[in-house]
Amino acid sequence: MFFQxxxxxxxxxxxxxxxxxxxxSSSTNNIQIEVDNKTGFAxxxxxxxxxxxxxxxxxxxxxxxxxxxxxxxxxxxxxxSTSNSVFSGGLDIKxxxxxxxxxxxxxxxxxxxxxxxxxxxxxxxxxxxxGHSPAGGCVLATCCEYRVMLPKFTIxxxxxxxxxxxxxxxxxxxxxxxxxxIAELALCQxxxxxxxxxxxxGLIDELAKxxxxxxxxxxxxxxxxxxxxxxxxxxxxxxxxxxxxDDLRKGKQKDLNDFVEHVTQDDIQMRLGLYLExxxxxxxx
Ligand SMILES: CC/C=C\CCC/C=C/C(=O)SCCNC(=O)CCNC(=O)[C@H](O)C(C)(C)COP(=O)(O)OP(=O)(O)OC[C@H]1O[C@@H](n2cnc3c(N)ncnc32)[C@H](O)[C@@H]1OP(=O)(O)O
Numbered sequence: 001m002f003f004q005x006x007x008x009x010x011x012x013x014x015x016x017x018x019x020x021x022x023x024x025s026s027s028t029n030n031i032q033i034e035v036d037n038k039t040g041f042a043x044x045x046x047x048x049x050x051x052x053x054x055x056x057x058x059x060x061x062x063x064x065x066x067x068x069x070x071x072x073x074x075x076x077x078x079x080x081s082t083s084n085s086v087f088s089g090g091l092d093i094k095x096x097x098x099x100x101x102x103x104x105x106x107x108x109x110x111x112x113x114x115x116x117x118x119x120x121x122x123x124x125x126x127x128x129x130x131g132h133s134p135a136g137g138c139v140l141a142t143c144c145e146y147r148v149m150l151p152k153f154t155i156x157x158x159x160x161x162x163x164x165x166x167x168x169x170x171x172x173x174x175x176x177x178x179x180x181x182i183a184e185l186a187l188c189q190x191x192x193x194x195x196x197x198x199x200x201x202g203l204i205d206e207l208a209k210x211x212x213x214x215x216x217x218x219x220x221x222x223x224x225x226x227x228x229x230x231x232x233x234x235x236x237x238x239x240x241x242x243x244x245x246d247d248l249r250k251g252k253q254k255d256l257n258d259f260v261e262h263v264t265q266d267d268i269q270m271r272l273g274l275y276l277e278x279x280x281x282x283x284x285x
Pocket of ligand 1 (some may be wrong): 050051053085086088089090091092094132134135136137159164165166171186197204259262263276279280281282284
């Protein structure tokens with residue numbers, strides 16, 4: 001069994017009684033799942049301190065938790081993080097820098113599977129973006145159907161800034177949310193938007209002052225499907241997203257080969273090394 005179920009009070013709503021499902025599959029316990037007994041909605045919290053970097057293990061946990069939620073016929077999922085300042089810092093660049101090619105292939109295959117699971121989820125999804133959400137963090141948020149963000153953080157696809165060319169899946173979920181021209185410019189500029197600017201361009205749907213308020217807004221969104229037939233809802237969503245999903249399923253091998261070829265280029269490796277150094281030295285200046 002993937003999850004153990006224990007009862008606990010919720011950190012989100014204080015009094016509402018919930019079930020907490022803890023991941024047993026990973027020694028790092030990198031995901032926490034809570035199910036609200038009243039609404040039936042599950043909150044999936046990324047829990048990989050300090051900044052929820054998406055390494056192979058966290059990516060696999062995200063995919064497995066989505067599959068588990070679908071099997072349990074969850075009525076809605078809220079994706080968030082246990083951190084106070086970061087939703088997800090994006091891909092763990094250490095997975096890309098001087099990689100073992102076998103692990104790099106495994107890593108990108110896992111990322112493809114996570115994208116397929118979250119972008120194509122049969123269950124309604126909302127992202128409660130309670131902190132910074134660059135690159136891979138933004139991909140995860142834009143896989144969801146609705147985004148509520150706390151103020152004074154940043155979100156966007158900044159890959160171009162450090163020399164990475166975003167693969168198709170990264171563009172697709174971004175393009176699904178934003179007007180094409182804004183998506184193209186933002187990607188080419190490697191732009192990170194403040195919460196306010198993200199709201200103005202439509203990258204997020206609502207702002208919330210606190211995590212609790214954000215949670216309630218996500219719940220309100222998920223409740224809009226309460227009187228809708230879940231099968232009709234899910235098939236309608238598939239009509240919008242099915243082609244993107246099929247394209248990746250059919251092109252998975254090529255996408256993987258292109259990714260590995262791109263990331264292992266000497267020039268890209270040099271840039272990734274410099275970026276890691278820059279991140280490490282950021283606070284020392
Ligand atoms: C062909 C391939 C193309 C695309 C692939 C798919 C698309 C996705 C790409 C990505 O996601 S690439 C990653 C992009 N992410 C970023 O650029 C974010 C960089 N990080 C930050 O801006 C900040 O760290 C922060 C997320 C805003 C959090 O700031 P905070 O002050 O809270 O933490 P701090 O900066 O001190 O970081 C803590 C610790 O983590 C290290 N770190 C941060 N981000 C990364 C990262 N993405 N990969 C690896 N390591 C990272 C940082 O150096 C600190 O570690 P240290 O204390 O040991 O130095």
